[in-house]
Amino acid sequence: MTRDNEQTRQHQTTFTRREFLKGVGVGGGALVLFGQFGIHSAAWALSGEPTLKMVVVDYNKCTGCRTCEAACSSRNRPAAVAGKALPGLGNPYFANIKVHNFNPDVDVPNVCAMCADTPCAKACPVEPDAKTGRRAFYRDDVTHTMHNDANRCIGCGSCAKACAAQRTGVIRPNPETGKPERMCTLCGGDPQCAKRCPFGALSYVEVRRDRKFYGLGPEKIAAELARNWYGTATLGGVK
């Protein structure tokens, strides 16, 4: 435990802006790119006063091993064993972080970008609750994590569609109910993905609450990385 914590802390302090830009592999063109589409990790790179924490990715360090998926699932999909709630066995299908593998070899972990303007929540057709002002898809104002009020949700999939079209596409509607799943919970402030990543590619870092940025889908990030690393942006399985 101690070593893991130390590791996480170390990544946080050694993770510089220059490294980050190298990490996303876009160098000088980065800001233009952010301006056009945005990239969720830019939250941190461009941040000033730090008040909010989130999970960001260093693509240069990620090896595509998917341990983060297993770690996330284990925590967020607990198992009931003889009446006791225990961490699950880590079935990656239920993870809130998903590592996208590409050909040529590029791996892009994808997690909710906690977008400041929440296009997902705005797309929800359910009338805001009079007291809380929340639709069926809403943001927790303290942590900025996204949540679904399953009681009021009609399973229309609008939130998922908005996220996929405009941002990361992390939301996966439940195949039976259509209700949104796979939004990062930040594991109650102890992100298991960052803690378990064997390569220090994930960091739980402070970002500005009023940041302006937009999440980018994994295909776009992968194309950018492939161009930077290999001089090609043609990726398999991406139309």
Next chain:
Amino acid sequence: MSGKPGYHGRILEIDLTSGKSRTVAVPPEDLDKFVGGQGLGMKLLWDRLKKPGVDALSPENPLMFIPGPFSGLPVPSSSRTCVVTKSPITAPLKSDHRHASTVTYSNMGGFFGPEIRFAGYDGLVVTGKARELSYIVIDNDKVTIRDARKFKGMRTDAFDKAFLEELGDRNYKTVYIGPAGENLVPYSSIIHTAGRAAGRGGSGCVMGSKNLKAIAVKGSGQPGVADHERFLAALEKARRALYGTTYAKSWAEQGTARAIVGNSNAGTESVRNYREGTFTEADKIGGDAARRDVWVRDFACYCCPLACKKSGVTKGKYGGVVHDGPEYETGVMLGSNLMISDMPGLLRAIYNIDDLGLDQISTGNVIGFLMEAYEKGMIDRKFLDGIDLTWGSVDATLAMIEKIAAKEGVGALAAQGVANLSRHIGQGSEKFAIHVKGLELAAHNIQGNQPRALSYVTASRGACHMSGDDIAMQNRRAMLDSTGMCFFPTFEPALEEPMLELLSAITGHEYDKAEFEKAGERIFNLEKMFNYREGFRRGDDKLPDRFFEDAFTIGAKKGAVLDRKKFQDMLTTYYQDRGWDPTTTKPGEAKLKELGLEFV
């Protein structure tokens, strides 16, 4: 859930002749005794091929993809799938059975094995033969067989991309063959993620014989474990044994490529068709050079904290491809063994071989043999269709690779492997036709390494450098390749205890070191009985003359050569220690009984 924890208790069997699939329950005692991977594959093969001499390329021969009890759980490096089938390459010196051959297994990393388990199976068994080139799609319980004719002849890198586009879902994990497998080149590979392979032993050829281009799998399930809390605690320990350690970092740093220079210096590398153990230009193609000039990033298989794989891109005449490598085997078989020290040329050869779906090791070995026969004047340029196949020539090597995969001209002969080639060429060339039982040796040379010679001659699939240099190691590895865990992290002593603990927690069967090796011994003996039944005897456990006659002339092991008497004495002791008859190599009744193999 099945009766046996840690398993689904069923495999998926797909018959390409009828186009039907079904799930088949695996008896809990088979899971207990044969575990998974190589072991369970062997048991299933034994059950399905009731007679010796079944043609490996007949519809009857099952092609099996078997993960292990670790697969699908986040156990470090639990990425492996074992492809098990009857070999289309090996042959005994003599046998009553026309198509006699050994079992073959090839262990592949990546994501395919775990995904089979997510889909709800402990293994996939493909039998029969499709009328037209086809592919299989498995989405949990849903299995479909589709027409693959439009992909005919497609190389693996392009296919990897096109196939996912066709499936429209990047969550599928896929395996496929290239043109070589479609053309039934015996030493064809099965490729995964465009750069990982079940390379050795001809599984790609068997897949081709079934008219099967590819398999795609995805799933959302997971097997349970026997003791949940114990599993979590052991997982924590296993991670701690590897995460952030110097050991893990050294793998991330150079992967297996570190040994390209290391083994050359030690005099144990396959150089110039096994004539030498040292390559004076090894530093030009080694890990340091690759790190400096080629590699862009490290990548890993499922839940692996080692990241031994490296991708990079080169420039110039041979450049322009993004690929994994050089690794030790690929770098030596296409580099040192052919005297090639041009890094971009080497990487192009490696890429093309994967792209065509050939086994890197056999291909490098075959070309090395031809280079030597050409140098010695046993064959001329006309024999080689005009290719000037001299040592170190990248262009000639690339030309030969294409010919082999297409079975065109000299390629049709070369595709049959060095044993058949030397039979055709004659003139004493069998002395340097480097194979055991028909399967070519790998990148570890043995004039100065007798224990590794034992590994090559006694391995169940023909010349195998991974089989193990002594009995304990062989048993251990047979078991390891049955669990789904990769071999590389297990050199870390601190992993041993948590690994056994994990296996016990998952399966509910208590494993200590002895119990682990006992299971491996059982698997190794069943393989032996399979081969024995086919007609393999002591005379087949044989090395070409080179290793006893051509002492190294350079390097740390200069002067080293194997001694025939010492070698035979070692073998006799080995068979005796195994409880096998030293004359015939047949496992004794007592040994079979002790291992619970009475059914053979």
